[in-house]
Amino acid sequence: MKAPQTALLLVGSPKPGESSSGSLGAYLLEGLEKHGVKSRTLHVAKAVRSDAAVEELLAAVAAADLLVFSFPLYVDSLPAPAILALELIAARRAAEDGAADPEAGPAFVAICQSGFPEADHSAVAIEICRNFASSAGLEWAGGLIMPEGGMLNSQPMSKVKGMMRSAVGALDLAAEALAAGRPVPDEAVQRMAKPAFPRVAYRFTANWGWRSQAKKEAGGTPLDAQPYG
Amino acid sequence: MNADLPGAALLLDGRRDDEPTLALAHDALVDGLAAGGWAVDDWLLRDDKIAWCAGCFKCWTTTPGLCAHHDGGREVAERWVPSDLVVFLTPVTFGGYSSQLKKALDHVIPVLQPFMRTRAGETRHPQRYERRRDLLVVGTAPAGQAGGPEAQTFRRLVERNTYNMEPTRWTTGVLEQGTNDWEVRVAVNALLAEVGVHAERDAVGMDAARDAIGAGRNEVVA
Secondary structure (H helix, E strand, O other): OOOOOEEEEEEOOOOOOOOHHHHHHHHHHHHHHHOOOEEEEEEHHHHOOOHHHHHHHHHHHHHOOEEEEEEEOEOOEOOHHHHHHHHHHHHHHHHOOHHHOHHHOOEEEEEEEOOOOOHHHHHHHHHHHHHHHHHHOOEEEEEEEEOOHHHOOOOOHHHOOOOOHHHHHHHHHHHHHHHOOOOOOHHHHHHHOOOOOOHHHHHHHHHHHHHHHHHHHOOOOOOOOOOOO | OOOOOOOEEEEEEOOOOOOHHHHHHHHHHHHHHHHOOOEEEEEEHHHOOOOOOOOOOHHHHOOOOOOOOOOHHHHHHHHHOOOOEEEEEEEOEOOEOOHHHHHHHHHHHHHEOOOOEEEOOEEEOOEOOOOOOEEEEEEEEOOOOOOOHHHHHHHHHHHHHHHHHOOOOEEEEEEEOOOOHHHHHHHHHHHHHHOOOOOOOOHHHHHHHHHHHOOOOOOOOO
16 A cells, blocks of 8 residues: 555535534544645535536546545445445446556545444444455555444534544544555554443433434324334 | 245345346246245335435434435335335345445334344344344345355345344345356245245255355344
């Protein structure tokens, strides 16, 4: 892996506007920029919306030395538009024979955040990203899993640095290594996977949050309603 | 219901294109289910407009159990809930599902409740409905890749899905592209039999089917 001059953040969240995946990716980009790496960000849900947008996505991928793919866990895997983006990138690289020479292509690093307190939920999603890198002839630079993404709640990392010390430290380590042309170190992977809160406290807060939100929004419909029952 | 009696099957067809082995597998699934006396809701997803699940969670908090958006996404739970068997058909895509299949699956979360509970040592969301169904997942991979790294990831993904979807029984198989019609049919019938659909009662055919999809590559949890 060579030291990147340019990095492209692909935000895999289908959410319009701010997202936790975007926040994590943006923080990693900030770290890379401190080491002189120029960066750009695209949101995949927009980037797969039209032929022109897809061409822009594929051109941006081709121009980058490092791809940062940050996404939320959806049903044990990547969200659909994120998968579509990977399908399109792999197809283009295969058509242009780019997959034949991994060292000539960009390096690829994945960040997956989920609302569960255990990192294991996201392991298969990271495996899928690694398989994609292999299939598309990209150099695998590592995968980071952040549990308890609900605590980030789409806020910029700068606002939650104290609460997310472990993730911040992990992303700092990852940025330093990637900027130097090294894969994400194991220590960063381990720190990222460490929950910020004890499982019981996190779940209590999350369950209280769902009830509280539903009280305001559901107009009296119980949370366990069975509309198709 | 007793899943060994014919019931209602929802086939979520995640084909991106007309790759021949997937087309054969689709036809074998529909024919096998029909031969077993099952009613099939055959849904070719690429034909339908289903917006990306935006992760708004309104299906948990604002309209519990219903996707807040009125398009094909809302139909996923509506067609899922009354089924006795759900079948996923997809090209193995980097070890996962195709974007076409996933655009529907992302809309399955209304069948869960938002709360977090512990099950088998991990945090999970409880089911919204008591009714359970069986799950069959059929993938295709390039020739020689049914035991490759992507197919292995695929099986792990299906297994993870079962932790959250809690099917009564489940099985999965990966067919290699280029497999002929007869082999596809016996393989698919063998998989259907694992989830209680008896389309093929020929023991020789079943053995051949298991060979075609590879010994030990399918798992069934009763």
